[in-house]
Amino acid sequence: MPDRDGAAALNFLPYGRQEIGDADIKAVVEALCSDWLTTGPRVGQFERAFARFCGAAEGVAVNSGTAALHSAMRAVGVAQGDEVIVPAITFAASANAAVYEGATPVFADVEADTLLIDTSCVESLITPKTRAIVAVDYAGQPADYDALYAIARSRNIAIVADACHAPGATYKGRMAGTLADISCFSFHPVKHLTTCEGGMTLTDNRDYAAHMRRFRNHGIDSDHRKRDAEGTFAYDMIELGYNYRLPDVQCALGLAQLERLPHWVARRRTVAAWYEEALAGITHVCPLRVHADRTNAHHLYVVRLDLSRLNIDRARAFSYLRENRIGANVHYAPVYLHSFYQGRGYRAGLCPVAEKTYQEILTLPMFPAMAQGDVARVANVLRALATLR
Numbered sequence: 001m002p003d004r005d006g007a008a009a010l011n012f013l014p015y016g017r018q019e020i021g022d023a024d025i026k027a028v029v030e031a032l033c034s035d036w037l038t039t040g041p042r043v044g045q046f047e048r049a050f051a052r053f054c055g056a057a058e059g060v061a062v063n064s065g066t067a068a069l070h071s072a073m074r075a076v077g078v079a080q081g082d083e084v085i086v087p088a089i090t091f092a093a094s095a096n097a098a099v100y101e102g103a104t105p106v107f108a109d110v111e112a113d114t115l116l117i118d119t120s121c122v123e124s125l126i127t128p129k130t131r132a133i134v135a136v137d138y139a140g141q142p143a144d145y146d147a148l149y150a151i152a153r154s155r156n157i158a159i160v161a162d163a164c165h166a167p168g169a170t171y172k173g174r175m176a177g178t179l180a181d182i183s184c185f186s187f188h189p190v191k192h193l194t195t196c197e198g199g200m201t202l203t204d205n206r207d208y209a210a211h212m213r214r215f216r217n218h219g220i221d222s223d224h225r226k227r228d229a230e231g232t233f234a235y236d237m238i239e240l241g242y243n244y245r246l247p248d249v250q251c252a253l254g255l256a257q258l259e260r261l262p263h264w265v266a267r268r269r270t271v272a273a274w275y276e277e278a279l280a281g282i283t284h285v286c287p288l289r290v291h292a293d294r295t296n297a298h299h300l301y302v303v304r305l306d307l308s309r310l311n312i313d314r315a316r317a318f319s320y321l322r323e324n325r326i327g328a329n330v331h332y333a334p335v336y337l338h339s340f341y342q343g344r345g346y347r348a349g350l351c352p353v354a355e356k357t358y359q360e361i362l363t364l365p366m367f368p369a370m371a372q373g374d375v376a377r378v379a380n381v382l383r384a385l386a387t388l389r
């Protein structure tokens with residue numbers, strides 16, 4: 001993808017784009033000039049501010065969404081030999097986190113019109129080894145958590161939300177970040193707010209939070225603040241953890257970005273409304289459905305192509321959009337079709353709805369700075385797909 005200046009020169013519309021303003025730059029410079037580049041006060045400030053935004057009791061900042069998922073797997077006790085149910089259509093990290101802990105992902109099919117985990121498939125996938133379900137809030141719409149808890153609660157199965165797409169979304173009036181035992185977020189640049197790379201877990205369970213704080217710091221039972229307070233140098237590493245810490249410089253960026261998060265979520269909803277209007281008459285393009293009990297934070301704007309109305313396949317549609325300088329993308333191939341999972345014995349045919357729908361989906365540009373004219377341009381190019389042979 002061309003960089004921002006190059007993209008503007010080429011009139012290229014990327015599928016996602018961060019916004020860095022003067023307040024972000026000032027906050028980062030202040031952090032750089034402070035005594036604390038990492039493990040300092042901005043980490044806790046960012047954790048508390050993001051947890052407050054979502055309505056959760058505890059936040060644990062880490063250096064990627066993937067680290068957040070891995071921390072959540074460890075905290076809920078996923079271990080060697082366990083099974084973790086994951087929707088087939090998601091970023092690979094949702095499943096890989098279980099593999100890191102020696103567990104086996106079990107892929108669930110998805111609803112064709114939302115690409116959310118199909119809760120009617122989940123019950124039949126449960127075995128005595130099932131330890132957790134990772135629910136993915138695909139594209140920014142929360143999964144059906146009540147249905148998942150109805151299956152999981154009596155069996156002592158944990159629910160982890162992969163809410164990387166969903167800060168600001170709601171389910172039955174409740175915010176993403178409060179819907180599962182642990183919720184995981186990513187602050188990669190295409191996400192709602194960025195720390196360059198970064199992530200956070202949110203939870204109301206203080207034991208989980210304490211465990212994840214230890215896990216992100218090598219499994220060590222105290223930090224420098226606690227040792228200073230106790231006047232000791234001694235510490236103990238009580239489990240195998242990782243260095244998943246998010247530096248203060250990046251937390252400073254996250255704090256500054258968080259100020260604009262409500263505005264950005266609102267802008268994404270406006271852009272989505274423009275798309276809905278602009279695509280209304282194009283019968284070969286179908287936006288995803290949003291359930292009536294949810295609001296969508298619109299990380300991605302995904303449409304399905306009705307291939308029966310076109311003479312081309314999705315690959316040609318993708319390249320046609322690119323030829324017209326529209327940065328379409330595809331999120332995602334069913335995870336188990338990747339070579340790594342094929343090598344572990346997963347086979348095509350496992351989740352038929354996911355496999356069919358994967359052939360139809362396209363991600364269209366979606367970011368807060370988009371104008372209505374950008375949406376009209378995308379719609380015109382999509383309309384012209386019907387003329388291709």
Ligand SMILES: Cc1ncc(COP(=O)(O)O)c(C=O)c1O
Binds near residue numbers: 136197
């Ligand atoms: C659904 C989902 N889960 C997990 C991740 C992993 O986040 P990160 O890239 O911050 O590790 C992403 C980010 O791409 C994602 O979209």
